[in-house]
Amino acid sequence: GRGGRDGPGGASSSTPAAPPTPKLTPEQVTSKLEEDLQEYLECGDVSELCTCFKELSLKAPKMDESIGKQLVALAMQKTFDSRNDGPRNQVAKMFGGLHRVKQLSSADMQAAFTDVLEFIEDEVVDIPHIGLYVAQFIGAAIADEVVPISFINEAFAHLKESEVVSSATIGGEVLKAxxxxxxxxxxxxxYSAASLRIGELLPGEAATDKAIAEFLESKGLAVLDPALLQRAQADRAEAERKAEADRRMATLESIRTYLSEALKGGSSADEIKAWMNETCPADKADAEVNRAVVRCVMESSSDLDSDKEVANAIKTHQTLLKRYFNYEGADFKRMAECLFEVQAFCHERSFPANLIKSIFYKLYDLDIVREEAYFLWREEVDEPTPGKQKALFQLNQFLDWLEQAEEEGEDDEGEDD
Structure with a gap:
């Protein structure tokens, strides 16, 4: 056919092929990389670096290490000794730019990081902050989606128990960057979409959610996993509540045990006062402690069913009772707690004749419980202590007398005015 014939003059009509681009030697590639990198560090133009790198890629021969990996390694090494963060920040910015124009692969990036991490513990001697610098580079590469965040599990595995650059320390810095x-x-x-196993960075065999939450919180990274932090805080609050409840129960049991012996003659009033002030001073005592005090006083009686013996026990230990129920600042609610415990004591004994009446009167007569507290006790219908109706029946005369005495006192004050 005609297509195979020469044109006029015998010359071929097709355009001659361009000669192949001459390849540089590995040494020339390294020199050009250093030159382009230095220019980038001076001007900070990522697009210019990308253009130069693309041109160099076309001229580079086939080498054991890709020029992408060589560039990253060279850039990191060149800025490790910098006295300020400027050059390192410039290097961190170039990763994303080169990756977006497909001039730097994720594999090359990871390979460069893996090489520098392999002997990072030895490098600390000459570059004390190398762990922080590498972490900042890796953090930038993750932020720009050049390498996946899960890379750090594999990359830091050998540093888990390191005392020089631990995986927890460098991993935390990566996440912060x-x-x-x-x-x-x-x-x-x-963070949430990746398969990062952050527990593997922490020391020990198996890191719990609590340990991971504490790690994130300590590094200022709580925002990365707020749900985990909320769970950990709830667990911590629950553990603190349980510990406090256990502590209070132990204190209560120690008070009951001590007073049961001390009030029967085993200790002097001063010794009891000193021990109670040390264990649980009155202004720190809760309802359970207050009720334990009056219960132990009543049970120190030689005959628990005898109204006279129990009243005598109250008289004997009135100083202790006043310290817990009628000190300066004590309110009527606290005094009413004393009365509810007397109610419980009498209920357990099936309300022996005159027992509750004698105790209530003695508490009033010795100024341990004031009038207002008796009326507060009477009107409180939701308090769960058993025996209230029986107590009210036996105390009806006493309460009427007390109410009348209060009214007469008010009348006397009115006449004085």
């Missing part, structure tokens, strides 16, 4: 560069919204998305 990622958060700073990516911003809270993107950083949370990266």
């Amino acid at each position: 990622m958060l700073s560069i990516a911003g809270e919204t993107k950083a949370k998305a990266i």
